[in-house]
Structures are given as structure tokens and as C-alpha cells.
Amino acid sequence: MRIAIPIHSFEPGGVERVALRLAEYWRGEGHDPVIVLGRSRGVCADIAPDLDYRVMREPFSTDRWETIWMIWSFVRLLLKEKVDVVFCPGNTYTVVCVATKLLLGSQCPPVLVKISNDLERRDLPKLVKPIYRWWLRAQGIALDGFVAIAAPMRAEVERELALPGNRVSVIPDPALSEYDLHQLSGARSARNAQVGCRFLTIGRLAAQKNQMLLLEAFARHARPDDVLVIAGDGPERDRLVKRANALGLRSQVRFVGHVDDVRALYAKADVFVLSSHYEGAPAVILEALAAGLPIAATNCCVSMEWLTGYGQFGVVVPPGNPDTLSVAMNVARHLRPDRTAMRRLAAGFTLESSGQLYLSRLTALVGDSRHQRRKKMRSRVREWHGGGV
Helix, strand or coil: CEEEEEECCCCCCHHHHHHHHHHHHHHHCCCEEEEEECCCCCCCHHHCCCCEEEECCCCCCCHHHHHHHHHHHHHHHHHHCCCCEEEECCHHHHHHHHHHHHHHHHHCCCEEEEECCCCCCCCCCCCCHHHHHHHHHHHHHHCCEEEECCCCHHHHHHHHCCCCHHHEEECCCCCECHHHHHHHHCCHHHCCCCCCCEEEEECCCCHHHCHHHHHHHHHHHCCCCCEEEEECCCCCHHHHHHHHHHCCCCCCEEEEECCCCCHHHHHHCCEEEECCCCCCCCHHHHHHHHHCCCEEEECCCCCHHHHCHHHCCEEEECCCCHHHHHHHHHHHCCCCCCHHHHHHHHCCCEHHHHHHHHHHHHHHHHHHHHHHHHHHHHHHHHHHHHCCC
């Protein structure tokens, strides 16, 4: 199969990282993924896998117009080259795929969408929610197949997009490889003795991740020897550093920037914390499970209670409240979860177990699309003969 995948750039992001990982796996299985890349730059460019990237020359910097630029680039590729199926790697890219469907009509290949984030979006203003609900229904009408990346997400996807069950598959997000699982599972044994509790969060420093809430929560309960490590970079960095200093946390909060290999961070941590407004099945939670770290998290997706073993592996609290997150962090530091059970859950989210499931779903979509085209062609032939031509 020729599989087209839109990716904005090589900037760090879980959606993009998983998409490139899947593309590399599919190529190894004898398929032909092509990455339509909006910009061939970003901090992860040097570690990107060797794949078939198609990049149009930018007439000017397209960073602020990346969605419009991606639509233009993607439509151009599909008009020029034969593609069997489109893989939409996450919610961010659904607007690209819907626009492509509208512009190309019957010429557009079938589209399989990975639902990478929570669909309820409780963080949205009330006035915006009706428009957002309409947009979800439009996706359900325009696009062909959908993947829920954790079992608890399926009902939400069917409900919010108004889809029949046969259009939604559950395929665990391949955020880990077997190698990652093995490496993270051994990480905690390398931890050095330390005073205080080391809290860790990993993620882009952006509004969605709400690390500002994490700083407020840490300030409320941190003991003098506790440390908070924040790994990642993004537009919120300066504001976060300024707020940490204002809270008197200069010596306790460490901003370590983007880290390619996070194993050492998990090895030295005691508790993993996630403060997001919304997520899907966060890769960092899966990594924390593989590393056997107790978790304190906001209830930022329908999967979070399930991922934390309904209280066995961590503490989940409503998003947006620094006091409750502070309590969760303090409780998590005393948890001693069953690491074997945690790793067993994480083992269901590997590339090796999910890569083939995606291929099966993509193959089925291609088959359905060809069947529908043949059906329409036979119908037109019957009309032609019936008209006495």
C-alpha cells in the first residue's frame, strides 16, 4: 500500500513521533509510506527516521500558517501521485484531511484517523463548545475510519462523532517499542539513593499541558528537599520560569529542556506528574508505567483512570485545581504500586503489537473504497444501458 501521512515539521510531539515510528515499521513490512512534510526543520530533525519525505519549498516562513500550508502541500501530492490510503496521525491533522476530502471529492483516497486526544474538551469556553461539537460531527461525516487509542475511548469516539461501531477500531497507541519497554523496565533499578522526592513531568511547554498548574501545586506541598524536573520546551517556557522564580522555587524546579533519551529521567524520578487540560492515552504515562513510577495526574482524558489502574498505580484528580493536584502528588509519593502489573499494562502499547493492527485496518479501508468504486461503476453502466444508449 502507498500510505500518505501529513506531518507539520520535526518539532517534538507525541503524535508526530508515533506517526514516524509507524511509517518506519510499515516500510519494514513492505509497504510504501510517504511523509508530506510542511517544514523540514525542528529540533528532532537529526533523529528522524530515514523515510520518503516530500517537502514543498516555502515561499515564506509558514510556521504561523502551517495548517493552510499543509492542506496545499497535501492536496498537491495527492493530485500528482497515486496514493492508496491516508493516515491522519492525530486530532491536529483532521482539519487537513477534511479540507482535502472536500477539495478532491471522489479523487481523495480513504482516510483513517487516529483520535489522539480527549474529545470532550472540558477546557473550552461554553460559547465555543457548540461549534466544536459541530466540527466533530463534520469529521464523522467526511472521513472514513477512526481509531481509538485505548479501550475506554471507543464509546466516547462513537458518541462525539456520531459514528456506528463498525467505523471505530481500538488499537493501542504504539508509544513504546519492545526495546523501550525493556529499557524503561530496568531504569528504576539504576536509581541512586537521594534525599527528598523527585517529581518528574515530560511534555511540550504549551497551554495544553498546563505546567503552570503543576508549579502552583508543587509550591503548595513541596518539602525543602523535594525537586521538580520539567523536561520539554515550547512557547510557555519563559512564563513558567518566571512563575517558578516568583513562587520561590528557583532552587527546586529544574527546566532541563527537550531530552531525546528520557530513560535517565525516569531512572532518577520517584513520582511522575501530568497536569494537562486534555490528552488521549499519553505516551508519558505509558513510559511511567513501564518504568514503574507512581503517578499523579489530572483526569484529562477518559482513559486516565484505567491507565492508572483505578487507583492502584496512581492518583487522578479533576483538572485545573492546584490544591487537589498538590494532594495527589503528596499521596503518590507514598504509593508502592505493583510494578509488574504496571509493565504488563504498558506492554499492550508497543509498536510490535499495534503496527500490524493498523495495517489490517488500512487494508480494509482500501478494500472497502475499491468495492464502493466498483459498485458505483456498475450502477452507472446499468443506467447507461437502461437509457437505451
